[in-house]
Amino acid sequence: MTFIFAPADAASLPLHVVAADQFEDWVARRSTAERNWLTGCGFSAGAGELCLLPGAEGAIAGAVAGLGTARDQARGRFVLARAAARLPEGNWHLVHDLPSVALQEAALGWLLQGYRFDRYAKAAPLRARLVAPDGVDAARIEALAAGEVLTRDLINTPASDMGPQELEEAFLGLARQFDARTNVIRGDDLLAQNFPMIHAVGRASVRAPRLLDMRWGSAGPLVTLVGKGVCFDTGGLDLKPSASMGLMKKDMGGAATVLGLAQMIMALRLPLRLRVLVPAVENAVAGNAMRPQDILTSRKGLTVEINNTDAEGRLVLADALALADEEKPDLLVSMATLTGAARVAVGPDLAPYYTDDAQLAAALEAEAPAACDPVWRLPFWSPYETMIEPGIADLDNAPKGGFAGSITAALFLRRFVEASPRYVHFDIYGWQPSDAPARPKGGVGQGARALLAALPRVLDL
Structure with a gap:
């Protein structure tokens, strides 16, 4: 698969793009033959409608595509x-x-429409290629598409072929592509180097836990991306029911998304220093698995009571965030498929995010629509802090009651960020439940393009 535009000088056919409310005026300017043809075909420029235009001797002379009404366009992206x-x-x-x-x-939608996950079964490719329209930054759009493709491929790959080791290989492959520097801490070395919660979550798997660390760039503000890399989540001893475990290959969607975003940043050569941290683990069941009501001591020194072994993502993120915060990056970002509560709150299409930084929130709100990457701000609601304080330890990884689950998870993570001037956490879904334009059913990136577009505003790039 290629996700690039056709050459600008390539021979090409015209695709007329017409909105429904402009169709009457547009069709009045066409030839009588074309008007009759479009009428006979029943074309009315509805959303997604397509009509081929006949040429001489039966050849195709072009086509007309409908965008529908303004309401249609507001109800769906990539028409x-x-x-x-x-x-x-x-x-x-x-x-x-x-x-x-x-x-x-x-x-962008045209390029993303060409995505096929064909690692295990053949899929018919997109046959039509687009010549980059005048007025678009073709190289930028190609970089956005390539980053999204990386994210989708990583999420779609089943855990049998995407465990911590394979995620590490993808991580190192991306680093080599852009001449980035890397460091990997594996297995019991996590304990020796003070990452106890990453180790505790991943130690029950036959596939060793690890912390992946990448650096790129030598000048400019420091941006650190932290992505949850739980390659499969059984729930641990608090075992998930099969219906809940079925999609857990996507529980490394945060890692996949920050890697896609990192690829975009490096491909576009943004004038910044980039660090990417991915705690890569499998939450499995074995005799040495962490237990309910165990108390873990984090890298930061905060103690955490484990009241549900299925709330493991915030544990691995906490150690990685503590490491990132020690360096005081100009912007610290965490991305994770963290809570079902976020899906209940905003559904699968919106990526909720949390930040205390008004400038960052304003930049995301301004840039997300144009990036075709919808996000929605939820509050770091400090009055709920008591819900994550169990008394017997500093923090509770799974407060009881069922209320505000996404907010309490975000508050938990915020406890591990003190020195960084700007922090934002995305609680993403990472999955497209059904086919949509440019987004086939399966893994999908969320929040990456919105954040990429916001960076110049926030960091004065």
């Missing part, structure tokens, strides 16, 4: 990708009257 999926093989160029933001969305 044009529906048409791209049905176009015949060849190169196509857009004939349009789209504003800049909509044009960027159309170009």
Whole structure:
């Protein structure tokens, strides 16, 4: 699969892009033959509609794609990708009257429509290639698509082929691609170097836990990305029921997303210093697994009572965040498929995030729509701090009661960040439940493009 545009000088056919409320005026300017053809085909520029235009001697002269009404466009992203999926093989160029933001969305959606997870079964490729429209930054959009593809491939790969070792190999492969520096701490060395909670979560698996550390860039503000890399989550001794365990190959979606974001940053050569930390573990069941009501001492020195071994993601993130915070990065980001409560709150399509930094929140709110990457701010609600304080230890990893589960998890993580001037936590889903334009059912990145677009505003790049 390639996720690049057709060459600018390639021979191509026109794809006319028309919104439903513009269709009457547009079609009035076409030839009588085309008007009759479109009427006969029943084309009305509805969302995702496509009509091929006939040329001489039966050849295809072009096509018309519908964007639907403004309401249609507000209800779904990447509308044009529906048409791209049905176009015949060849190169196509857009004939349009789209504003800049909509044009960027159309170009990105076209590339992402070409995604196929074909590691285990063949899949028909996208046959139509797009010539990069005038006015879009083709190299940037290609970098965004490539980063998203990396994220999707990592999430979609089952745990049999994506354990901590394989995630490490993907991590090191990305580092080699961009000449980044790496360090990996594995197994019992985690204890020796004071990462006790990463070790406790992963020690029951036959696949050793590890902390992956990457650095890139030599000048500019320091941005540190921390991604939850739980390659499979059985729930530990508090074993998940089978219905809840079925999607747990995606529990490393936070790691996959920060790696996709890191690829975008490095490919675009942003003027910053980047650090990526991934605690890579498998939460398994064995005689040495952590137990309910065990008390762990974290890297930061805070003690944590384990009241549910299935709330393990915040434990591995806590040790990694404590390490990151010691360096006082200009921006510290954590991404994790952390709580079911976040899905109940906002569903699978929105990525909730938490930050105390008003400038960062404003930048995300401003940039996310144009990045076609919806996010939603939830509060670090300090009055709930008492819910994560069990009394017998500093922190409770799974407070009882069932209320505000995503907020209490975010508050737990915030306890491990003190020195960093800006911190944001994303509680993502990392999964597309059903096929949608440019987003087939399966793994998906969330929050990465919005954050990438916000970085220049926040860090004065």
